[in-house]
Amino acid sequence: MFHPSDIVKVAAAVITRPDGSFLLARRPAGKPYAGYWEFPGGKVKPDESLLHALRRELLEELGIHVEHAYPWITRTFTYPHAAVCLHFYRVVQWHGEPYPQENQELSWQFANNVAVEPMLPANAPVLRALDLPPVYAITNAMELGIKLSLTRIEHALQAGLRLVQVREKGMMKEALHVFAGEVVKLAHRYGAKVLINEDIRLCREVGADGVHFPSSQLMNLTELPGIDLCGASCHNAEELFQAERLGMSFVVLAPVLPTLSHPESKTLGWQKFATLVRECSLPVYALGGLRQEDLTTAWEHGGHGIAMMRAIV
Ligand SMILES: Nc1nc2c([nH]c(=O)n2[C@@H]2O[C@H](COP(=O)(O)OP(=O)(O)OP(=O)(O)O)[C@@H](O)[C@H]2O)c(=O)[nH]1
Numbered sequence: 001m002f003h004p005s006d007i008v009k010v011a012a013a014v015i016t017r018p019d020g021s022f023l024l025a026r027r028p029a030g031k032p033y034a035g036y037w038e039f040p041g042g043k044v045k046p047d048e049s050l051l052h053a054l055r056r057e058l059l060e061e062l063g064i065h066v067e068h069a070y071p072w073i074t075r076t077f078t079y080p081h082a083a084v085c086l087h088f089y090r091v092v093q094w095h096g097e098p099y100p101q102e103n104q105e106l107s108w109q110f111a112n113n114v115a116v117e118p119m120l121p122a123n124a125p126v127l128r129a130l131d132l133p134p135v136y137a138i139t140n141a142m143e144l145g146i147k148l149s150l151t152r153i154e155h156a157l158q159a160g161l162r163l164v165q166v167r168e169k170g171m172m173k174e175a176l177h178v179f180a181g182e183v184v185k186l187a188h189r190y191g192a193k194v195l196i197n198e199d200i201r202l203c204r205e206v207g208a209d210g211v212h213f214p215s216s217q218l219m220n221l222t223e224l225p226g227i228d229l230c231g232a233s234c235h236n237a238e239e240l241f242q243a244e245r246l247g248m249s250f251v252v253l254a255p256v257l258p259t260l261s262h263p264e265s266k267t268l269g270w271q272k273f274a275t276l277v278r279e280c281s282l283p284v285y286a287l288g289g290l291r292q293e294d295l296t297t298a299w300e301h302g303g304h305g306i307a308m309m310r311a312i313v
Pocket residue numbers: 008010011012031033037038039040041042043044077082084086120121122123
């Protein structure tokens with residue numbers, strides 16, 4: 001075990017192009033794990049801010065000037081020789097063309113099809129997180145009716161939606177089975193993924209991609225059910241901690257703003273949202289009273305993306 005003061009702080013960059021590809025660099029000879037692929041970045045100096053370290057490292061390693069970077073996830077990982085705390089940023093704007101200043105190999109890759117290996121061991125969950133789309137829709141068929149709901153879901157899929165949660169509290173069992181099956185069929189036609197709220201069995205029966213656990217269920221779980229994609233709803237630090245401990249694929253943190261579906265809940269606001277997600281190792285979707293226009297605000301506050309119900313499907 002490493003003492004907390006021995007944990008090496010690292011700033012790492014997911015430099016992303018508009019087509020979704022991101023840059024990986026191969027660790028040069030002479031460093032530990034030479035030949036392994038990593039996200040560009042490096043150690044934070046004492047008294048240096050994370051963002052400053054990020055800018056300095058990308059200038060030193062790639063010759064680029066960071067113009068716009070969003071804080072993203074933070075992962076601690078223990079190697080035999082050292083423990084590292086990796087603070088990931090998504091760099092979306094820079095000037096200069098990345099050029100290997102230290103003779104390292106560079107490669108642009110896509111999260112769902114990384115064609116270089118080996119990756120640094122700490123980075124496997126990071127690639128899975130990068131494969132999650134920025135918007136997560138939650139169905140609302142009990143309010144809209146099944147027919148209109150399916151029409152709206154299809155429109156959103158046509159417009160690029162790639163992640164949907166079937167959440168229909170109070171819908172009769174048979175109707176829910178049929179509706180969930182329809183959503184899965186529709187979504188898979190567009191290459192989108194579907195999570196089923198709460199019901200692991202229904203998820204398997206309708207061939208959905210994952211399960212979304214409400215916070216009460218999350219707090220009672222001792223392990224994940226062995227399903228590829230597992231999401232959870234969180235409202236506070238304790239629930240986020242439990243989701244991290246279990247190794248959820250992602251979480252939704254709510255309510256950020258006042259929302260019709262939970263009018264009685266106390267809202268977090270963006271500052272509290274940012275404080276809660278700052279050290280979180282999981283990608284976090286902001287939820288509650290949000291619209292498509294709020295995506296950038298979510299990114300600025302450390303979110304992976306936004307989740308929406310009425311504003312999207
Ligand atoms: N840059 C970077 N480092 C990572 C990643 N994943 C990961 O485990 N690390 C670890 O974080 C540490 C970063 O240290 P580094 O050696 O790259 O730092 P540096 O550029 O400041 O080099 P230096 O040792 O010459 O001062 C290493 O232990 C590395 O194995 C990643 O994706 N990017």
